[in-house]
Amino acid sequence: MVEQRTILLAVSGASGMPYAVRLAEVLGGRADVALHVIVSDAARRVLELEQPGGAAAIEAAAHALHAENDFSAPPASGSWPHHGMIVCPCSMKTLAAIATGLGSNLIHRAADVSLKERRTLVLMTRETPLSLIHIENMAAATRAGAVIMPACPGFYAGEPSLRGLVDFMVARALDRLGLAQDLLRPWNGGQPAQQDT
């Protein structure tokens, strides 16, 4: 039997919904992951605009779905064990709430709990350019233990398609969550990829 790791994916209302939909598909399709999902109201609006059908795809991939304002859901408590939380994409509002310990919705609360329990918390932030407020909130979240992972794919991986760029970020997110992945080969100095034999 495969040992399952519980991963919490929170989707907030920043641009970048293709990352969230693909990440949900990849995590939800793994036998070794139990995927819990929270989608903010703002995220649902951005999903409608950026990727119609995306909300349904995310929900279909989830093993458990928690409402944004359900503070009695398991992720609100430190006694609920998980192996990593990722906010993808992470809006500047959600970043600010996490950086200041606001806890005003389940995403903020679950992130706050992840930090206090010293569990992995990855914030795939998306805004440009950044104000000093954004930068200081990123610094505060980093000091508290979060990993700031801006949605900035590299262009060196050899796949110039939109799907390739999305997969670049999804692969790096899986790396940070400690999950083996084959979406992105380790950088090999720019040598041609070895043929699999």
Ligand SMILES: Cc1cc2nc3c(=O)[nH]c(=O)nc-3n(C[C@H](O)[C@H](O)[C@H](O)COP(=O)(O)O)c2cc1C
């Ligand atoms: C189409 C669209 C794109 C947006 N993109 C961003 C973004 O990239 N970054 C950001 O911080 N906010 C963005 N926003 C604004 C957030 O949705 C807004 O601040 C919202 O209150 C965030 O709520 P949440 O963090 O609770 O999901 C966008 C809004 C819309 C409608």
